[in-house]
Amino acid sequence: MTDTTTSFKDRRVLVTGASTGIGAATARMFGAAGACVGVHYRQAREGAEAVAASIREAGGQAHVMAGDLQDGAVRRTLVSDFVRASGGIDVLVNNAGACYGYAHFTELDEDSWDHTLALNAKAPFFLSREAFLDMTLRGWGRIINISSVSQKYGGPRSLHYSASKAALDALTVGLAREGAQYNILVNSIRCGLIETGMHRRVDGYSDELFQKRLDKVLLKRAGSPDDIARMALFLAGESGNFITGEIFTVAGGD
């Protein structure tokens, strides 16, 4: 399933938004490589339970954790809850994300802006801050932020989403500078078009628009969630030991 050579046997990995899509694939792959995985979800409990069950079937350990990251209390306590359940946190994957409202910027309402920024940028900031507290104790940590190529296009119907991912990448650079002294390495994976349910849930989705988007991709296909998961394991494993503050595009040439 994974081509990484690293065993994550003694690593505790929290993946946000792991009930489906990229987060689920990442959680499964870390689990298959031996990690104890925090499988976080907001509402898709069944999905998260299925991911956790597959990790346990493979002989790994999994903790299912619920929480809406729009909620400040959840942003402040999710990491410490995971630390209490698993004994620490070695890897944090800030994956949970969405685009609230998909409207031309002249019509975008403030709630869509606020919710998108809160989930995609504010939540990773507070989760990372909490993770730092535990990671500095052992002088080892990896934080991986799941970003997007959308900021390259800045489409007029998702400017707020693009801005939130640009903010996330700015956090990557700043936290990497601060984390270096503690061997906490922070990187972004800037995803291209990945085949998950995300696009179909956006207002105004059509097969035609999806195809137009695909036409911009050099490989002429969408990536799979596993394509992103493999990159996350690469960065969190030994291959990533000398990589920090970087933003990696995994987008089939998009």
Ligand SMILES: NC(=O)c1ccc[n+]([C@@H]2O[C@H](COP(=O)([O-])OP(=O)(O)OC[C@H]3O[C@@H](n4cnc5c(N)ncnc54)[C@H](OP(=O)(O)O)[C@@H]3O)[C@@H](O)[C@H]2O)c1
């Ligand atoms: N798919 C792509 O083409 C693509 C491209 C670029 C970047 N990305 C980024 O990749 C990440 C994962 O995307 P995906 O395609 O795998 O999306 P997805 O299939 O829609 O999964 C999103 C995950 O985030 C969770 N989530 C959503 N809102 C939340 C909230 N308010 N609080 C806590 N968790 C919440 C969902 O949990 P529940 O289902 O339990 O609610 C779900 O587990 C996102 O950050 C996205 O921006 C995706």
